[in-house]
Amino acid sequence: MKNFFNPRSVAIFGSMKEGKTGFEIVKNMVEGEFKGDIYPISQSEGQIFGLDIYPDFKNLDIDLAIIAIPSQLIPSLLEDLGSRGVKSAVIISAGFSEVGNFKEEKDIKNIAEKHRMRIIGPNCAGIMNTESNLFASIEVRALPGNTAFITQSGALGGAVLMMAEELDFGFSKFVSYGNRCDVDEADLISYLQNDHQTQVITIYIEGLTEGKKFLRQAKKTVLKKPIIAIKAGKHEAGMRATSSHTGSLAGEDKIYDAAFRQAGILRVEGVEEMFDLCRGLIYYPKIKGNKIGVITNSGGPAVLATDKLEELGLMVSEPSESLKNKLKKILPPHVSLGNPFDLLAYGGADNFARVSEIISSEYDAILAIFVPTASMDSTEIATALGKIKEEVKIPIFANFMAGRLVKEAIGELKKYGIPNYETGERCARVIQKIYKNSRYK
């Protein structure tokens, strides 16, 4: 697997005409400033992005082959590569089991096995490793980050990368695994489990073929880092050849749901929730209990957040008398001492930070809600929260609203590793998922 993500040299097989897959991959590799050698290989002569195009790979030393040639030519190329000791290939080309060509897919799998070569794909969008500037893919280049994303659908993978770019969200590795004729989900999470750059693993699955193998691996992997899954096809009817009552009730989605729970995989509804949860998990892999302290300068958003937290089974519980007494000493007389801690117009940087510190002894996580007012500087508050983050020792989540008014403050929060969510409800969902997941550790 190392050759896939840290190759010293990459050969790209495919058409090098502008707009063709081979061309696009070379472009991504060059513009992404890959640290090793890049060999475009094609019948057309000349140069591409200042690199010579080679007619074949006879005299080249190749760690990783990226293949985007017509499917019928692939078996003989694989034989060649295999007999010259190339151990890893990514097959971008389509035309295999996804269109019913099962035999053709079996053939390439057999060739790979014979030469002990590993294959990602076919019918995929390629792979990336932001750490080594490897962008062997047709999709937009991922920004560097700590989330690995592996996807069965190449198209969805591309869309997620584009959304991530908008959100300034980075990835460690990206793998579009397509038809997974060889390297499958279990192999990938097993590799990522020990990848130091990856803190969170995300996966988009349409269907597993070897469910048991995946579960066995996932159970081990989640002990080291969280796995977040999106499983498509929630509403597929459970149609099975069955004669028992149980069989008739067992829809495919219910089985996946059970499998994920059992393995400790966090299931999310879609891409938005996946990003939300990643941003939380990267900073806070655990929340120890279900008592959440809400600090706010505004009543409405705090009520919405509290409702959601309680609906999800978390507790926005009242502080003890001794904690109230401590707060009384620092806060003006008409500020409520209950949870949510509504600082009203006194919600300046100082009070946000001091209240967070004081209540951290009785709560398991803090949600800091802030709505800008004319007299208060949101960025100052963000900085103050950031500075006390280490001392507080429990996770702090933020819900600074809204939009451009708090843009600078959100940047400041990010600098200190405090995730901000546009609404308290979204934040509540993240807190609940992390808390529930923490029980397995």
Next chain:
Amino acid sequence: MHTIIQKAKKEKRSLLETEAKELLKEYGIPVPDFRLIKSEEEITGLAKEINFPITMKIVSPDIIHKTDAGGVKINIKDEKEARIVYQEIIFEAKKYNKKAKISGVIVYPTVPQGTEIIIGIMKDPHFGPVIMFGLGGIFVEVLKDISFRILPLEERDAGEMINEIKGFKILKGVRGEGPKDIKAIKNLLLKISQLALENPEISEIDLNPVFVFEKGLQVIDARMIL
């Protein structure tokens, strides 16, 4: 392979209710004490062995929907009534399916109504054997309030799948009823999982219904398909 399964396999059929219950008993799963009656004469003296009132059901590899075949009678008071019911059940079964091979009639004490639950095992093409749990009756039929887990089942999984259903509150006791024996349900889930894993020839199991009481439970009906 278990001898019961071997025999059924040889005869190219699934397990009879009596065989399924025999297997359950071997795994320490509680079922009401039962007998297989093969003739009217065998009813004489039955009251000494089994507490009346009893339930009587047709046992035939060719009749799956026993109620449709007029093959289920409950609350039979004494041996005299049992003889009449026996004749009725055999008659109805033959009317329902002329060619049906009839193994006999199973008799067991009618168990007082408990909270109904249903437990099942099936094989998923990707995950292998899977276990299902739910409350019986409308909860499973209409509301589909059920939970699943992939085998093998760990103790934690068993607890979670009971907790997870919306009707969990009913098991904890509602409207003045005491809490039901949740520990017994957990044990049943674990034991039936073990049974399924140790007898891979069984492709599907339905325990429906199971009556749960404040103390203990009883598997009332069991189907095992090879």
